[in-house]
Amino acid sequence: MLLATGAHTDEVGPAGAAFEGRVRPEVVVLATLDAAEQERLAPLPSVFSHLTGTSFRDLYQVPPAPYPDGTVKLKLGATLREWEPLATGAERRTWMSGDAHEQLLPELRGLVEDLVPRVRAEAWATKPCMITDTASGLPTVDHLAPGLVVAAGGNGYAAKSADAIGALAAGLLVAGTWMDPELDQAPFRLPARA
Template sequence: MSTFEVAVVGRGLIGSAAARHLAEAGRSVALIGPGEPEDYATSTGPFASHYDEGRITRMIDPDPAWSHLAIRSIGRYADIEERSGIGFHSGTGLVYSGANPHADLAHALELDVDAREVTAAEVAERFGIDMTSADAIILEAAPAGHINPRRMVAAQSRLTATAGGTVVDAAVSGAVPTADGVQLTVGSDTVLAGSVLLCTGAWAAELVGVDLPLERSLRTILMAELDDGPALPSLISRTDPATCEEDPRHDVYWVPPVRFPDSRVMLKIGGYDPAATMADDVPTVVDWFRSGGSVAEADDLEARLREFLPDRTIRSRDFKPCVVTNTPHDLPWIDWVDDRVAVAVGGCGSAAKSADEIGRLAGTLFTEEGWTDPVLKLESFRP
């Protein structure tokens, strides 16, 4: 039986970041989680949010806490890439329109974010994007853009191992408290950890038997192969929740065309779906991933894409299921759930870009000093 000071369960974006920070701080740490399923249709999970080729990076946000998380994380990208030898970041910029874009811009400028207001005519001329319905449009320059989450997890995992951490490619099926810590069933083996950090997204509650009020929204994303045209930035176009509820076309995001495993270069688009199903348990999440996603939601996303890019042609398309795990306070849930187990879960659809800082903050729970951040208070990350 292997023994560690800390076991990080969940080898995704947040878990791999937490393990790296703990290992580089000299802690004895195991990063535990299975690889990507070969066949969604037959796998029983667990599934993870980083099985993807693109996630948006940005620092502008209506919530200052998310801006701080993003600025800190993005500021470390280059170091992680250089030391791991794995590139994952592309600074393509971001076109942004929110419910209160002028307030968002003012806050971003206070934090020295490179962003400015632009006109719909400029966006149309530079990118071929129709944003005429937006009240105001913000252009955020690089390092806004996107990351490759698969490669980011690989980079963090490699640095964890380089720092002396142990990376275990297996799922955890059980966690039992003992006098010395927590005994984990990992595949056919057993791991004993003095304490455990769960970075398991939609799977956390069932693993530890703690009632975590997480909302698991079953969603579909569309990948579209476009004809040749202007290079595109990332995009977020959102308005107030009431308007989105009435007309979901007012809530759209995309990652610009990137190369997917099947060699196609495709734009990935998602958005708000008022008809999205909420999963009450893990079996429902598993069934969703195995289903392949919603054709109706994919069709709706394609229609939205055509409205934003009226002069582009969609050569081919694909779609896949995903799950957005939300918390009651719209920030990641980072806290102890008992004297041995802590959680860092609930990305709220915004955590990928900020995962390195979320993981670092979660890791401070396992240090002698504890959480001492002068700007981001632990209380803000508790529901």
């Protein structure tokens, strides 16, 4: 069985499991674009930048993309400079179902407007997210128990590597051993086994 439950890994893993991750809140802002703005912004590259003088330490922005509701949105995510860990399942559910993230809309919108001058949006909205950090800064891909592999702890950078992380986890699960001939497993192991 593969356990890939992100911020909830410590809630659903077996009792006494060794996975150690720290969950932090993050916020994204979404700008809904009309057809003309979609066309104008289509060539935008993905951006990652460190920040100073804001509530955020870094940001990423991705090109406009279609969403399930039929709209096309420009998305920017930013890492809060100061935050309190979401240490329990209840704290995580409160963050994800609450509206505390909405207070960050003006500052996040300003970041988008700085990156994309004259951006025109039909609507602006924030959404809460969660990031699971590991002590190593790398995802954990290891046996949690016999027949149970964990793949968790994206550290805010795993979306672009999700397919590769999934392949590592699937190989470990199916073969029962680390299969990548070029990557050493040690940095991806549970802390107790590293």
